[in-house]
Every structure is written in C-alpha cells, then in structure tokens.
Amino acid sequence: MTDSDGATAGADDEPEDSPALPADPDAVRDALVDWYEADHREFPWRRTEDPYAILVSEVMSQQTQLDRVVPAWEDFLDEWPTTADLAAADRADVVAFWSDHSLGYNNRAKYLHEAAGQVEDDHDGAFPEDPDGLSDLMGVGPYTANAVASFAFDNGDAVVDTNVKRVLYRAFDAPDDDDAFEEMASRLMPAGASRIWNNAIMELGGVACGKKPRCDEAGCPWREWCHAYQTGDFTAPDVPEQPSFEGSRRQFRGRIVRLLGERDEMALDALGHRIRVDYAPDGEHGREWLRGLVDDLTDDGLVETNADGDDVVVSLRR
The missing domain is CATH 1.10.10.10 (Winged helix-like DNA-binding domain superfamily/Winged helix DNA-binding domain)
Structure with missing residues (x-):
C-alpha cells in the first residue's frame, strides 16, 4: 500500500511494540544502496533478469557455497538454457547432474525439473511475477519465491535470510524474533525497490557483517547507526549449524x-x-x-x- 508520493504507507511510522527504526531511515537506505552500487561481488546471476536463470541460482545456493555454485550454474544453463529445454530433459539426467556437482539434496533437481514443466504447461512458458504465483511452482518455498520475484521482476517483499537477520540484530538491535525481523526488514525496504535493496542488504551480511564482522575493512555504510559498532557487542542470533556433510x-x-x-x-x-x-x-x-x-x-x-x-x-x- 502506498501514499500519493509512492512511499510505503506507514513505512517510517512505528506502531506500538514494533522494533524501532533508526531516526532517519531514508539516510540509512541511501547509504546502503550507494555502498552496494559502488562495489559488490560479481555473481553472474546478478547480471540477468531471467527468472529461470535466477531460480536455478537460488535453488543451487540453498546448500552450496556461492563460489562453487557459479560453475555449476553456468554448466546447468549451458545444458538446459530454457525451461522448455529442462522440461524436455530426462529427469534422471538432471538428477545425475545435480549429484555430479555436489549440489545437496537431489530432490531439488527433481523439483526444479517439475517446476520447469509447470512453467511450460501451466503458464505458456512465462513465469509468474509475484511471490504468491511463484510459490505454486514445485519445490519453490516462500523465500525462493520472494527472491525470484525481487531479482527477476523487482516485485518482491523484503528478503529475510540468515545474513539479513544478523545485520538487523546487530545494526538496529532488532529482537531475536522472526516476526520482528520480517517487520523491520519490510519497513526498511524502499517501496518498489526490492531488486536493489535485497541484493544490497544480503551483500552487507555476506561481506561486512558475517559471523566475524569486517566493519571497517568492508567500509560498512551503517557504522554511524550500528548498535553493535557503537557498543562493541557483535553477538548475533542463534542459527542452527548445517550438519556435517562428511559421513552423512x-x-x-x-x-x-x-x-x-x-x-x-x-x-x-x-x-x-x-x-x-x-x-x-x-x-x-x-x-x-x-x-x-x-x-x-x-x-x-x-x-x-x-x-x-x-x-x-x-x-x-x-
């Protein structure tokens, strides 16, 4: 919902019991976007708005480090460059590719293959453009649907992953509560800017505000507002660790x-x-x-x- 100026209605009005935003949220937003646009990691899926290519990257990234995803993503799209190509492929070949590239649970390959068939058969080869529609695709959960809507169509909500939770917890002392993280992330995101915003805040969590923070080395744009930077308390929300793959x-x-x-x-x-x-x-x-x-x-x-x-x-x- 927006007002006549296109800003999110109530975005900077803090309802009772809501986690507090910084006093000047526009300055916070501008600082992050400027930092991201000046320099960020160059992943190939950030250079496309093709929803199929972005979906493949999101599914591959769920259990694999990004530097290992890049060659697998490129090989996958060389083999099956469109949803039509993937839908027509032998599923066993897709699963074998997934396993050969050590991309985690093989059923994700099966779901991706079935999702491609849905796009072709149910949507005439065109992806749904909003999170609700994308969530109807096989194996596409709320997070992945929102990411594809954001990065392909600039039509998503605020992404809240582990990195984003850590950033909000440290920077603005957000409560360690999923609803509070969702609310703060939504109110911080500029209206109609999910592509740049979600890329930027995830980059901040991945580059500057990791488990071991690199505030000064990475030139974190939120240092002047950051609660952790001011207090020296860089604790972060408890996140379950991924079980060891070896022997699993x-x-x-x-x-x-x-x-x-x-x-x-x-x-x-x-x-x-x-x-x-x-x-x-x-x-x-x-x-x-x-x-x-x-x-x-x-x-x-x-x-x-x-x-x-x-x-x-x-x-x-x-």
Missing part, C-alpha cells in the same frame, strides 16, 4: 545417485560395496542401512527398485 546420509544418497547415473541398474549389495568401503550386508552399515537410503530416494521419486530373484535391483527413475 546426504553424502551416501548422493553417491547412490551418481553411481546409478553411470549404469542402468545395480543389485543392492553391489551398490552397497561401491558406496561404502566398510559395507557388510549383515553389519551396522549393511542391507538395512542401505535399504533405508534407497527407500528415502524412492519416496523422493528419484530411484525405483525391482526384484530379480532373491536380489533387489536399484535404478534411477526415468
């Missing part, structure tokens, strides 16, 4: 998908010996453990099993 079920699920992408099918025990050197059919990491992984992948629609005499044979679902 995710790691072995990925190994299964990679192996099955190289061959048509494998017997269960043969698969077990290939993915784990200490595999023993009756051991701790034996058939029961392996069957649990295979069942998970089956539930995700990634693999299928068939009986071949006394053996269970596993293959990628085509």
